[in-house]
Amino acid sequence: MSRRGRWGLAVWLVFVLFAVQGAQAQPGATWTPTGSMSTARYGHTATVLPSGQVLVVGGQDSSGLLDSAELYDPATGLWSSAGTMSTGRIHHTATLLPSGQVLVAGGLTNSWGSTAELYDPWTNSWSLTSDMLTNRVGHTSTALPTGQVLVAGGWNNNTALDSAELYEPWSGTWTATSSMTAGRISHEAMLVYGGQVLVTGGTDGLNYLASAEIYEPWSGSWRPISGMASERAYDASATLPSGRVLYTGGNSSNWLLASAEVYDSYQGSWVPVTSMATHREDHTATEMRSGIVLVAGGIGFNGYLDSAEVFDWWTGTWSSAPNMSTARRFHTATPLPSGQVLVVGGYDGSTALASAELYSPGPSPWAPTGSLGTGRVNHSATLLASGKVLVAGGVGNANSTAELYDPATGTWSSTGSLGTGRSDPGATLLSSGKVLVVGGWSHGNFASAEVYNPGTGTWTYTGSMSTARRSHTVTLLPSGKVLVTGGYGNSGVLATAELYEPATGTWSSAGSMSTVRYLHTATLLPSGKVLITGGATGSFAYPATAELYDPATGTWTTTGSLNRGRHSHTATLLSSGQVLVTGGWSNEVLATAELYDPATGTWSSTGSLGTGRFIHTATLLGSGQVLVAGGAYSPNMNDTIATVELYDPATGTWSPASHMLNHRGSHSATLLPSGQVLVAGGDNGSWPPLNVAELYTPPQSSSPVKQRFVVPSGSGRISR
Structure with missing residues (x-):
C-alpha cells in the first residue's frame, strides 16, 4: 500500500545510528530511472488505471498545495497531463471505482477538506461529486466489493475522527455508517477475507494505537479484534496471499520500528515475522508478486532513507535490495503489470522530488x-x-x-x-x-x-x-x-x-x-x-x-x-x-x-x-x-x-x-x-x-519432452 504522507507539522528528531546487519541482497535486482514528472510533489496519491497507466494526483511542492495530476505510461516511460482538480490537496485519498473512474476525496486543501471529485480516464477530465459529510485529512479509503467506497477516520479541527461514511458511485452521494471504536489518524485500512475492511493502528492525536477492528459491509458495523503486537502509525502495509496483510515499521511511543507482523484474516489471528534490517516510517510496502513485498525509503534513525528491502512470505525472510538513486519520504510505490514497481516523487529532506524510478526484482524463469x-x-x-x-x-x-x-x-x-x-x-x-x-x-x-x-x-x-x-x-x-x-x-x-x-x-x-x-x-x-x-x-x-x-x-x-x-x-x-x-x-x-x-x-x-x-x-x-x-x-x-x-x-x-x-x-x-x-x-x-x-522457462532449456500421455484435468483435484 502506498504510504500516505503524515499530516500537519513535522517534528524533526535526530537519532543515533542503529546498525542492523542486512540479509543477502536480491540477486539481479536493479533500480533504473524513468521519466520525471512535470511537477515535483510529495504527499500525493498514485492509482493504476484499467489501461495500465498510473494516475498521480495532488500533493505539495515548495510553492504549496497542488491541484495538478499526471499520467505515467509504462510502455513509454513518459508522463502527460491528467488535467487539474478543482482545488489543491495533500494527504487525500484516491480510489479506483468499478466504472474505471477515480474518486479523490478530502485531504488538506485551501480549507479543511470535505470536497470530492472524479477523474474520468476516457475524457481525461475532472468533475465534482458530492462533498463528504465530514472534513477529513489523513483518513483511509477502501473500495468495497459492493461498489461502494468506505472512508474512515482522519483529522478534523484538532480532533481524531472515529466516524466513517460510504460513497455510492451510482448516485454520487455519501451516507453515514457506524463509527469505529477509536478515533484514528494515519492508520491503515485493507480489504480482507469476505469483503471486510481491516483497520489498524494510527494515532488518536495523543497516543499511538495498537488496536484493530473490522468493518462488516453487510451489517454496516465495526467489530473490535485482537490488537497488533506493537502500536504503530505512519507504517506501511501490503497484501499477502490468502487474506493476509503485512504491517511494517512505523512510529510508536518507543520511537521508530523495524518490526513487522502479519494478520491472517482466515484465522483471525496475528502472526509474528522477523524484523526489517532498518527502522523506518513514512516508507512504502508494495507486493510485487505473490507473497513478495518491496519496502522502500522513508525516514530512519540516520535521516532520510534511500535503502530498500524485500520480504518473502513463503520463506519468512527479509533480504536487502539495491538502494534507490534518491532518498525519499512521502513518495508512492505502485506495482506494474510487468512485475516492476514504480516509485514516484517524495521529499528528500530539502526539496520535493519530480523524479521517478523503477525497481526490477531481477531475472525470473516466470x-x-x-x-x-x-x-x-x-x-x-x-x-x-x-x-x-x-x-x-x-x-x-x-x-x-x-x-x-x-x-x-x-x-x-x-x-x-x-x-x-x-x-x-x-x-x-x-x-x-x-x-x-x-x-x-x-x-x-x-x-x-x-x-x-x-x-x-x-x-x-x-x-x-x-x-x-x-x-x-x-x-x-x-x-x-x-x-x-x-x-x-x-x-x-x-x-x-x-x-x-x-x-x-x-x-x-x-x-x-x-x-x-x-x-x-x-x-x-x-x-x-x-x-x-x-x-x-x-x-x-x-x-x-x-x-x-x-x-x-x-x-x-x-x-x-x-x-x-x-x-x-x-x-x-x-x-x-x-x-x-x-x-x-x-x-x-x-x-x-x-x-x-x-x-x-x-x-x-x-x-x-x-x-x-x-x-x-x-x-x-x-x-x-x-x-x-x-x-x-x-x-x-x-x-x-x-x-x-x-x-x-x-x-x-x-x-x-x-x-x-x-x-x-x-x-x-x-x-x-x-x-x-x-x-x-x-x-x-x-x-x-x-x-x-x-x-x-527452464533456466537451461533443453529439447522438450515428447508427451507420452495426457494428465486428465480431473486427476488430483478437489471438486467444487
Whole structure:
C-alpha cells in the first residue's frame, strides 16, 4: 500500500545510528530511472488505471498545495497531463471505482477538506461529486466489493475522527455508517477475507494505537479484534496471499520500528515475522508478486532513507535490495503489470522530488503472458497438434466457455463454447487431433461428452457414458480408445470404468477397479498398461492401493500399494519409465513422494518436497526434471501457494525454484513444444477465480519432452 504522507507539522528528531546487519541482497535486482514528472510533489496519491497507466494526483511542492495530476505510461516511460482538480490537496485519498473512474476525496486543501471529485480516464477530465459529510485529512479509503467506497477516520479541527461514511458511485452521494471504536489518524485500512475492511493502528492525536477492528459491509458495523503486537502509525502495509496483510515499521511511543507482523484474516489471528534490517516510517510496502513485498525509503534513525528491502512470505525472510538513486519520504510505490514497481516523487529532506524510478526484482524463469477472458478453476487444458492450448469449462463466471492460447503471440482468444457448462471434466487429445471432454458437474454430475474440432472451433455432442461422474480420470490408450475410470457419481464414489471408441462415438464397459475411488491418478505406462493410484473413497478413507488396467485383455490387476494413501496428488511418468507420485491429502497435507517401478510392481520412497501440498501440478521438463508448482499447503483449500520445486530423478532430491508470480491451486499446467510451461487460472482464495496466466522457462532449456500421455484435468483435484 502506498504510504500516505503524515499530516500537519513535522517534528524533526535526530537519532543515533542503529546498525542492523542486512540479509543477502536480491540477486539481479536493479533500480533504473524513468521519466520525471512535470511537477515535483510529495504527499500525493498514485492509482493504476484499467489501461495500465498510473494516475498521480495532488500533493505539495515548495510553492504549496497542488491541484495538478499526471499520467505515467509504462510502455513509454513518459508522463502527460491528467488535467487539474478543482482545488489543491495533500494527504487525500484516491480510489479506483468499478466504472474505471477515480474518486479523490478530502485531504488538506485551501480549507479543511470535505470536497470530492472524479477523474474520468476516457475524457481525461475532472468533475465534482458530492462533498463528504465530514472534513477529513489523513483518513483511509477502501473500495468495497459492493461498489461502494468506505472512508474512515482522519483529522478534523484538532480532533481524531472515529466516524466513517460510504460513497455510492451510482448516485454520487455519501451516507453515514457506524463509527469505529477509536478515533484514528494515519492508520491503515485493507480489504480482507469476505469483503471486510481491516483497520489498524494510527494515532488518536495523543497516543499511538495498537488496536484493530473490522468493518462488516453487510451489517454496516465495526467489530473490535485482537490488537497488533506493537502500536504503530505512519507504517506501511501490503497484501499477502490468502487474506493476509503485512504491517511494517512505523512510529510508536518507543520511537521508530523495524518490526513487522502479519494478520491472517482466515484465522483471525496475528502472526509474528522477523524484523526489517532498518527502522523506518513514512516508507512504502508494495507486493510485487505473490507473497513478495518491496519496502522502500522513508525516514530512519540516520535521516532520510534511500535503502530498500524485500520480504518473502513463503520463506519468512527479509533480504536487502539495491538502494534507490534518491532518498525519499512521502513518495508512492505502485506495482506494474510487468512485475516492476514504480516509485514516484517524495521529499528528500530539502526539496520535493519530480523524479521517478523503477525497481526490477531481477531475472525470473516466470513471466506474465496474456490473461484469459474469464477466471476459471478446475478447468481442462489440452495441448493441440497446432501447439495452441485449449482451455475449457471450470468454475467461473462462464463455465461453458472455451479459450485458445497461442504461444506465438502470447495471447488468448475465445473459441466455440461447450454445449454444457461443466467443472472438473476430463479431457484428452484424440488421435484425430480433436479433443474429447467428458463428465464433470454443475448442479449435478454429467454423463455427457463433447468433441472439439480445432479446424472449425466448434463442439459437438458425442455418445454419453453409462454413468455420470466427476473427479474421474481420462487416458488416451495406444489403440486410440479412451479409458475413463472412477470418479464421483450421483450415487457415490465409483469403481467402474468405461471405454470410448472415437470412430463410432460410443462407450462400452471396461470392467471395474477393485476399489471405488475419485481424485485419483491414471498414468499410461510404456507397456501400454494404465496405473491407477490413490484417491478417496468418500468416507474419509484414502486408499494406498494401486492397480493396473491392461487394454490387451481388458482386465484389472492389483499391483504394489503406495507407502501412504493420498488423494489430490500428482503422478508423473519419468524418462526412466518409473512413476513419481507427489504430495496430496491424507487427513493432513503430505510432503512425501514415492516412485513406482513397473518392472517390479513396487513402490519406494524418494526425497520429500520442501513444502507439503495438494491440488498442485507436476510437469515433466525437457531436462527430465519435474516441476511442481502451487497447490494448497493447509487444510483450507483457499490457502494456496506460489512456491515451486524441482525434482531431479538422478539424485532423488528436490530443490526450490523461483516462485510463481501468483499463488494458485487447482490450476492447469501445460508443457508447450518450446519446452516452456503454461500455467493458467486456478484458485487464489478469492472470487472470481484467477484469469491470469504465466510462463515458466527452464533456466537451461533443453529439447522438450515428447508427451507420452495426457494428465486428465480431473486427476488430483478437489471438486467444487
